[in-house]
Amino acid sequence: MENTTVVIAGASGFIGTYVSRRFAEDGWNVRTIGRSQRASAAWGDNAAITTALEGADLLVNLAGRTVDCRYNRRNRAEILESRVSTTGALGRALSRCSAPPRTWLNASTGTIYRDARDRPQTEDDGELGEGFSVNVARAWEAALAESPAPVTRKVALRIAIVLGPGGGVMRPFAALARLGLGGRMGAGAQKFSWIHVEDLYRTIRFLHIRKELEGPVNVAAPAAVSNRELMRSVRRAYRMPLGLPTPAWLLKVGAIVIRTETELVLKSRWVEPRKLLDAGFTYRYPTLDGALNASRGRQG
Secondary structure, three states, X not given: OOOOEEEEEOOOOHXXXXXXXXXXXXXXXXXXEEOOOOOOEEOOOHHHHHHHHOOOXXXXXXXXXXXXXXOOXXXXXXXXXXXXXXXXXXXXXXXXXXXOOOEEEEEEEHHHEOOOOOOOEOOOOOOEOOOHHHHHHHHHHHHHHHOOOOOOEEEEEEEOEEEOOOOOOOHHHHHHHHOOOOOOEOOOOOEEOEEEHHHHHHHXXXXXXXXXXXXXXXXXXXXXXXXXXXXXXXXXXXXXXXOOOEOHHHXXXXXXXXXXXXXXXXXXXXXXXXXXXXXXXXXXXXXXXXXXXXXXXXXX
């Protein structure tokens, strides 16, 4: 893999840090774009971004403000702007390159689909939903599609909830389990699609090689679980035998207190990775119990 170069935009977050480290471990030259002083290029420095992209083999954009917050007017604007503006900036920089990357993998979200409780949502027959998060995802993917990069293959990564060591998404679930409140949330039938961060990294490597895969790609483990099953696995991972259920009204009150939204646990996300499965991708962590144990440094 000598002299193979990847550019990672948004490399300072949980996913970006992990993916950057894994590429370096596998022998890639890693360039980064972000707000860190260690980044190869900073947002707003268009010349530096173009230089970082010049001659690279792969661009992976993971930039975007966290959605773990209350959706007030200011936060909504920042969430949208941080995704659309960075994607647009990368597209403009690619158009200035004489030797741009041949593949551009741009983060999106599995939340783009509707609240699905009747059937899984694939790339071909999935139905897009409504609301703020869906509108952000639509705008994010539109910015990718409209970017002037004629020789670069574009793939929107519709990523499910990402699990892994140090990841912040599971902390509220773990906290509830430790307090004895690790039962179902709301009705408990809503689906939870997820992927371990190592399998996300391996998906990125897989898509770089499989040049025929284009358009949106669902990035999720092969089998979603219900919220009831999710919390049962969380209790097992944290060795809590019992967990009281949390009704929807109490979750909404609690979300205000801890300054977040209930969409994470109450919306049914049933994302099926049909393109990856049809292309023969294999998962290192196909089961939720295995992924949670690996995230906590345990095997099995």
